[in-house]
Amino acid sequence: MTARYLLLLALLFGSLPGFADIHILVPEQSKSLEAAAEQIKTEMRSRGIAEDDLSIRYGLQAPAEGFDKTDLLLALGPKAANFALQNGQQNKIVFSFVEEAFIREATEGRKVGSWAAIVINQPLQRMYALAELLLAERSNKTVLIPNSLNNALLNKQVEDLSQSEALQLIHRSIEPNARNISRLEDEFYQAAMILAPLDNELWRGKNARLLLHQAYSYQLPIVAHSRAFTKAGAMLAVYLSKEQVAKETADLVKTWQAADSFAQDAIVYPEANLEINDNIARALRYKPELIRQQLQQPEQKQKILGRQSRAR
Amino acid sequence: MKQHKQSLIFPLAVLAAMPTMAMDESMDLDLPVVISASRLNQSILHSPSAVTVIDKNMIAASAYTDIADVLRLVPGFQVVRADGRTHSVNSHGGGWEFSNRLQVLINGRTAYLPTLSVVDWDTLGVHINDIERIEVVRGPSASAYGSNSISAAINIITREPGLSEPYRYSVRVGNKGEREYQASWSGQGALMDYRVNLWKRRSNGLDNFHDFKDHDNFSFAGVSQLSDGSKLDIEFNFYNGKTGAAEFREFQPRDRKVNGFSAKIAWQKNYSANSDFGIKAYYSDRDEDDLTFTIPLYEIVGLSPEVFKLVTGSDDVFYRTGYSTHKGRRADLEGQYSWHGDGGFKAVVGLGVRQDFLKSISYFPQKGEVEETSFRSFANIQQPLSETVLLNLGLLYENTGDQGSHWSPRLSLNWEFKPQQSLRIAASQAYRQPSLLEANFDTKTELSNGFLLDQRYISDENLEAEKILNLNLAYQGKSGFWQWELSAYREALDNMIDYASDRSVIDPLRNFATRIGNYDSYDSQGIEGEISYRPQLNKFIRFHFNRGSSHHYSLLRINPSLPRIYKDRAPKWSAGIFVSYPINQWQAGYSIQYMDEVYWDGFGDRVKSYTRMDLSLAKTWDIGDKELEVKFGALSFNSSYQEFNEDLFIEPQYYLGFTLAKR
Known part of the structure; x- marks a missing residue:
């Protein structure tokens, strides 16, 4: 009985975001997005997101064992967005530095609530x-x-x-x-x-x-x-400035970490x-x-x- | 007119480098720079002179097929056909068949000829369909453009080459032998955007007068954005043809060959967010040949052949000469630097050098050829004095070897007392250097043995530049689709160059010579203006008018002098209404123009007042990605009238035009 409870607790807590990794995906040789990734990381740290939970992947390659389905994929730019959609079908994804038209088309058919996007468009x-x-x-x-x-x-x-x-x-x-x-x-x-x-x-x-x-x-x-x-x-x-997009992205990640979901509105236009x-x-x-x-x-x-x- | 009076905008850096991300990116992009007819980017409300803009929609809505005719829409202008091949465009009267006080620029290239500083409107090297707009700066603009910008400056601006239709083929057929065949192609290439235009135009001219015209034209315009962000403009054109030359004195009716070409290259680079530098060079060459043998000289003299030979000692029976036989060329190089500061300050400074050359065995057989080099420097500034008051200052210094130096200043204050409404008070002084021909005329009939039979035209040794002083008070404004301008002017032209019979010149014919000198003065004053309502570019009604008076002191003869005063060299009234209305694929245009009685100088006469009406009706069909337009035009369809000379009638003209163009 105790063992079953322990197993259940492990499963429950294991699925909570606090125990999941956040993979920041950045395409190779994209200096501006690499800088943006660093900026987002800083913003996340300032929001109390533990350093250990963060990993920045320069280059679009999935881990050998694949992403854990509890991990959050944070994709910067359209290339990373496509990569995340292909390799993180079970994951929740935050897209950032993407255009609205692109992301609307790319996420067609994807489950509502499984993603959110910080777009660079002005509404x-x-x-x-x-x-x-x-x-x-x-x-x-x-x-x-x-x-x-x-x-x-x-x-x-x-x-x-x-x-x-x-x-x-x-x-x-x-x-x-x-x-x-x-x-x-x-x-x-x-x-x-x-x-x-x-x-x-x-x-x-x-x-x-x-x-x-x-x-x-x-x-x-x-x-x-x-x-x-x-x-x-x-x-x-x-x-928009990069700082504002970075802050907005960090806020969205924090929301996910707190509730394992995004707000109902998936498209976000930063201040x-x-x-x-x-x-x-x-x-x-x-x-x-x-x-x-x-x-x-x-x-x-x-x-x-x-x-x-x-x-x- | 909503259109700004400026001509070109150059965003200083190419936006091709614009980022895909709509983010705050550090980019070295600069502010646009505008080069206007007065060299400064100004709205009409801030301009130091009255400006009329005629754009391509107005041209398309009109029935006019000649560029000069379009200028009938300008307040205070008189446009006449001195004959079937000669348009004379004048501002505030005082004109003759060789109107020579206008500065006409084709994309910044001066078009007046080095002979009499006149403009041949048929060989400008521009097809009327390629014109984007014509900006007419009424009054002197010498502080910006120097000599010849004495009564007005007309800046003809063509469409950007890459914006023309990929191809356009047109045919026009009308009465009076009117025919035009035209083909043009344009494209946007990696190297440059370009437009090539070929056209052939002919017309029989006026009835019972040997004044046909038949010209073949080729023009090329190219614009290239260079990798360093600078811009290169290249233009050249050729024309070749002939016109009729009517009987005149000892000249029999004959044909005159006319051919020439011009080439222009301009480079502009923006060096910072608020400054740019440009350099422009052009060359033009023109050859006219109407050499012919005169009627027998003994007939002119009224002697028998035998007596003629006895008196002159010469066997010459005929004399070979031409009324307009010459080769002329012009080379011009100019650089200018412009910048603008915060708070509305704008300035442009520049330097230029020009060389004119004229060769003729008819005009000055002794000299054979003459040339002249002139230098100029200019500065124009706009400085706001307060939130509503603006000061414009302009100054040009011009130096010509024989004529010495002249300063042409311009000063204006513009008070924008309400949004979109301003009052302007302006004063300017301008000089017109004598043309090469005016300064060097020495026409004589000299037999092969050196016997001087007749001396006809002689330039005064002390010929000076003409000087004009202009005062202008104007009210202009805009509200919604209404735009208006009302202007009062006073102009005093001194040292006016004219032709006077000189009885001190004795030759065997004893018919006296004509001397060219600063014999006249001409004053004009009046009010003029225009008002338009234009809800769409091709849907408008426009009214313009002039109420003026003139006083021409003319010396008909010297030694002894015989002066005369004319008070009807300018029409007392002139007015016009121009309406354009589109209905579906149809476009109708109608204009009615009234001109009071005028006494024209030169070969002109006193002609009565007249009213002319012009009409155009066009329909366009879309055929896939092409357009077919059929246009009917009726010029002066209401009556025939005398416009310049009492023997020459302007008869109604009709034409039908077909244009196929790819969108």
Whole structure:
């Protein structure tokens, strides 16, 4: 009898997270993700997660005996995410530094509650709320959202937004090439602002350069998803820092460790930062000081820059 | 007009290096830099001059097929066909068939010719369909662009080569012998984005006048983003053709060969987040040949052949010469550095050198050829004085060997008293150097034995640069889809170069010579403006007008002098309405223009007021990834009228155009 109790206790406690390992998976030769892994490790330590529970695997190779099904896999970047999905079918997984569209597709069919993701996207709702604030005093409240034809995620998000009446939306889903961008000139003409969410086909390279060119020609402010854009001519960016993603990831791991599950919302958008290109803002008749001041107000700050999450 | 008046934006670093992660990455990306018609990136509300922008949607909506005709939409401009092959574009009157006070730039390349500083609008090397927009800076812009930017600067900006359709084939057929065949291809390559355009254009010209034109054109434009983040622009074009040259004095009707080419290379690099440096070089070459034999010289003189030989001692019966026979070329090199600071300060400084060359056995048979080298340096700044008041300062120094040095300043204060509405007060002074031909004219008929039969044109030895002083007060604004500009101006042109009969020149023909000198002055003043409502780029209504007066003091003759004052060299009223309306795949455009009576100089006459209407109707069909457009155009369809000369009528013209383009 005693022996049976001991066995049961061992099984019970053995399955608890406190006794499980956390494998941080990092693809080889990815210096930025290696640095991120170290940062996450530091954040986890500061949250009381024992050093012994952590292992960082540089290179995507499973242990010879495979992952223990009680272990948590923390996958950084898309390569590690694919690896974790293939090799940790019984494991709970935290994805970090991944794009939302990728992770939604990759986890298709996977059991709800067995994973969570810290995504690097800015939710369109966040950019929309910012546009709403910026255009509050303007007579023209038309916002242009161009995205690439295949970006189903953005198409869906815009569809959800279009039920809102605060702003007038012009949504153009295009085959991303220079000629199609140049054909958007009437939309540029009618718009008061452009939202540039993450879209690797449209808002990159030559296409991004042309969009910035067009926007400036029509004196339109761009609200972008990355600080790189404000340096290239966008008026404003809501962006994530590595520190914020690391903190958010550590928080999620801590949640798992405490409850062996994730909150219901599997997609997490960490708290964002704001950067304004003051010169561009002034040239476009916006007051950067006022924008910063408005975003200090708790309600606006939470609405626009605060952490958000969404169910799969 | 919502469109910014700037022409090009160069995000300083290529975003190709943009990270896949939408994160805070340390990237060496820089701010965009804009190079505008006045060399500074400014909104129209901050501009030191009145600016009219005509973009490609307006051009497409119009029925116009000539670039010069598009300028009929500019307030205070008079565009006339002096004949079937000569457009004369003038601002605030005082013009003749050889309008020579405009600075016309094709992507920054000067287009006026070294002969009389005129522009041949048929051989600009740009097809009207390749134009992105035309920015017209009304009033002097010499502080930015130097000589010839005296009454206006017209900057023709073409589309980025990679943005043109992959191919476009078009045919246009109309009355008056109007024919155009055009084919263009463009692409985006690893090495560069490019556009190649070939077109052939011919037209019979005006009725009962030998003024046809028939030109073949080739143009190439390429843009390359270099690995160090700099940008390289390459353009060249060739044209070859002929035009009719009508009977004039001793010249019989004949054909004139016209051919030439130009090449431009420009490099620009952004050195920091707020500064860039660019260097630009171009070369243009033009050859006109209408050499012909005159009617028999004894007929001109009114003698029998025998007496003619006795008097002159020469057997020459005919004399071979040309009215417009010359070879001209220009080379120009310019560098400029621009930067902007925090708080709205912007500046541009630059240096340039230009060499003009002209060779002609007709204009100056003794010299044969002349050349001139000029140097220029310029600085333009924009400095906010307060949150709503902006100061613009510009200064150009120009030095030409024979003409000495000139300073052309410009000063303006812009007060943005309400958002999107501003008042501007501006003053500028500008000089126009005499053209190579004006400074060196020495046309004579000299027989083979050296006998001087006739002396016709002689340049004054003391010829100086023309000088203009311009004052401008303007109110401009924008609200929703409305945009307006109202401007009052006063211009005083001194040392105006004109042609006067000189009775002190005695030759056997005793028909007096014409001397070219600073004999005239021309003042104009008035108000002008434009207002438009434009909910879409191809759906708009636009009104422009000018109410002006002019005072032209002209010396018709010297030795003894005979002055005359004209008060009708500019129309008292001119106005136009232009409407464009799209319905499904149809696009309709209609314009009506009114021009009051004008007394044109040169070969022009006093022509009565007229109203002309132009209409276009186009339909586009989508055929897979291609577009087929059929366009009907009717120019001046309401009546025939005299525009420049009382013997030459502008008759209604109709055409049908077909364009097949790949999207």
